[in-house]
Amino acid sequence: QVQLQESGPGLVKPSQTLSLTCTVSGGSISSGSYYWSWIRQPAGKGLEWIGRIYTSGRTNYNPSLKSRVTISVDTSKNQFSLQLSSVTAADTAVYYCARANPGGDYYYYYMDVWGKGTTVTVSS
Amino acid sequence: QSALTQPASVSGSPGQSITIPCTGTSSDVGGYNCVSWYQQHPGKAPKVMIYDVSNRPSGVSYRFSGSKSGNTASLTISGLQAEDEADYYCSSYTSSSTVVFGGGTKLTVL
Numbered sequence: 001q002v003q004l005q006e007s008g009p010g011l012v013k014p015s016q017t018l019s020l021t022c023t024v025s026g027g028s029i030s031s032g033s034y035y036w037s038w039i040r041q042p043a044g045k046g047l048e049w050i051g052r053i054y055t056s057g058r059t060n061y062n063p064s065l066k067s068r069v070t071i072s073v074d075t076s077k078n079q080f081s082l083q084l085s086s087v088t089a090a091d092t093a094v095y096y097c098a099r100a101n102p103g104g105d106y107y108y109y110y111m112d113v114w115g116k117g118t119t120v121t122v123s124s
Numbered sequence: 125q126s127a128l129t130q131p132a133s134v135s136g137s138p139g140q141s142i143t144i145p146c147t148g149t150s151s152d153v154g155g156y157n158c159v160s161w162y163q164q165h166p167g168k169a170p171k172v173m174i175y176d177v178s179n180r181p182s183g184v185s186y187r188f189s190g191s192k193s194g195n196t197a198s199l200t201i202s203g204l205q206a207e208d209e210a211d212y213y214c215s216s217y218t219s220s221s222t223v224v225f226g227g228g229t230k231l232t233v234l
Contacts, residue, residue, distance in 0.1 A: 037223075046227045046228040047170065049215075049223040052223075060220075062222060063220065064125070096169060104157070105176075109160070111160075114169040114170060115169065117169055
């Protein structure tokens with residue numbers, strides 16, 4: 001049973017870079033046909049898709065965040081990571097990592113395994 | 125990309141059926157059979173309930189069903205139970221190779 005666990009600082013200063021890592025256990029990040037995704041949720045608000053990465057390194061990002069986001073993968077550590085630069089209070093949220101399943105048409109869009117989420121607060 | 129449109133809240137009594145609509149455009153919901161629905165209880169991670177418009181993952185109750193007509197997808201929950209009270213989010217693949225979520229719907233079981 002694949003499990004995901006987010007880790008990283010819970011507090012980031014404004015204008016700095018938010019960095020989170022998702023560790024995949026119970027299976028290899030390179031096995032199977034999946035994309036690996038990041039999603040966030042501000043307190044009391046809805047889900048926002050941040051982006052995804054395939055183990056080849058191919059990425060797709062939310063256009064509204066694209067200029068500030070980098071998602072990378074380290075297959076040797078069975079991890080993938082999120083970096084969000086120039087953060088502001090608006091980036092305060094629970095951040096989830098998730099596995100994106102291909103679906104019948106192989107668009108790798110629905111998340112079938114999620115981490116528990118980690119809260120990141122942007123404040124000085 | 126604009127969020128998909130969902131009602132902020134819906135409610136129903138135990139045993140009844142409710143439907144949650146999710147409206148997008150021809151660039152997302154209407155253009156692909158790639159709509160999924162998630163259930164989220166307070167303080168928990170979302171759980172996928174429907175994928176590919178109408179497919180249920182293993183372990184999800186048959187009371188949950190999905191459909192789509194044009195640019196609008198729908199989630200129907202039949203035989204409402206107290207445990208169904210949660211937030212529900214629709215999601216779709218988009219023509220920009222991204223994923224977009226709906227704003228979420230709070231389901232209250234009366």
